[in-house]
Amino acid sequence: MKILYLSEQDIDLSQRGIYSDLINTLAERGHSITLCCADSRYPKTEFAAGKIPKLKIKVPNQFGVNFIKKGLVLLRLEGMIRRAVAKHLKKEQFDLVLYATPPITLAGVIAYCKKTFHCRSYLMLKDIFPQNAVDLGILSEHGLRGILYRFFKAKEKKLYRYSDRIGCMSPANISYLIRHEPYLDRDKIELFPNAVRADECNIERDPSRKIFEKYGIDKEKLVFVYGGNFGKPQGLDFLAQAIAQCRDIQEVHFVMVGKGGEKEKFFRALRGLGNVTALDALPKDEYEQLCAQCDVGMVVLDKRFTIPNYPSRILSYLGNAMPVFACTDKSCDVKDLLEQAQCGKWCYSGSLEDFKACVRWFVENRAALRTMGENGKKYLAQHFDVKKNIEKLETFIQGK
Secondary structure (H helix, E strand, O other): OEEEEEEOOOOOOOOOOHHHHHHHHHHHOOOEEEEEEEEOOOOOOEEEOOOOOEEEEEOOOOOOOOHHHHHHHHHHHHHHHHHHHHHHHOOOOOOEEEEEEOOOOOHHHHHHHHHHHOOEEEEEEOOOOOHHHHHOOOOOOOHHHHHHHHHHHHHHHHHHHHOOEEEEOOHHHHHHHHHHOOOOOHHHEEEOOOOEOHHHOOOOOOOOOOHHHHHOOOOOOEEEEEEEEOOHHHOHHHHHHHHHHOOOOOOEEEEEEEEOOOHHHHHHHHOOOOOEEEEEOOOHHHHHHHHHOOOEEEEEOOOOOOOOOOOOHHHHHHHOOOOEEEEEOOOOOHHHHHHHHOOEEEEEOOOHHHHHHHHHHHHHOHHHHHHHHHHHHHHHHHHOEHHHHHHHHHHHHOOO
16 A cells, blocks of 8 residues: 655654654555655755655644744644655645644645545554643633633544544553544544564663763662653653652662753752762663663553553563653553553652652562563563554555
8 A cells, every 4th residue: 555654853764763663664565655744954955865755844843842832843844744745746646644643734735635646644642742841831711721721622523524434552542532532433443553573672681781881880789761751741850850769779770861952951950869869861872772781661640641652662661671650640541551561650740759669679570670671571562562553554554
């Protein structure tokens, strides 16, 4: 089949990830894919031919900026992408247009593609906006911010209606969507989890943990690692307090690696704590090597969320046979994964006492961590292999 893949940012197909693994595996299975990527880092809008052609669309930056600027960029994004597709791809033929949230402002682009190419549409639902912004206090259902909320909510409903199939990350995502969007046909919603090439995840562990020397990390400690975005969704005020709360647990060390709009504030809160190493975002290969030598992988989400998020960061931990420590809101069903796979611990991201108790549990059960890691790796192969998602896409496009 011929697929048009829409993305709000560039996708580096030489790097591993949930989107690059999906695209590369689709191509390897004989499907023809054209990428349409909108990114502020492009010098200009242009079409680049190749094994996997890419329409590069120059857009204003929307990452690491305040909410107002981000909102203005999102409003312009739809028109910019639609005009670029019309100019460069109008004479092409596609069987499927494939895209993910964020953003939700692509409804007009999807409508244009379906009409122009007479194709079907598949939404990979990775983010439920604007409700997540309401949860974090960025938007409100009332007042001046309520106007923005209603505008984006209307955009969200249009996107759902224009999508012939909606793939949700987890069972809780499906339940949430059915409960809050009752107008949707239940048959158009299915499970489509974050997934990777499960057989290519493992990075060999170095018993000497030599890379720790570069960053001054004690290799004898039980090392917890968090890698990814430092933004409002992560509940960083709580995480900083929780790390400080664990100062008296001499056996552990925390490594925080990444970037994001809240990074500077978060790193300032960590200053003076001897049990943490805070690092700016590293080159992907170096980060993966560092992460693979750590003992426990962390995912953290703000306690205020009412929508069930499912962080993709978990997959790299599972692939490297690392136990997972998830500290999230109560709506998140990651805790169900950890229980089913017996591959980690969960605590509510509003309880400092529970956070510290979980850290102590990992220390006291250090001998069991390898088994937990292997359990997670097996669970990844069974439930989060990208080939399973591709089979769903193929079934969908065949009209089954």
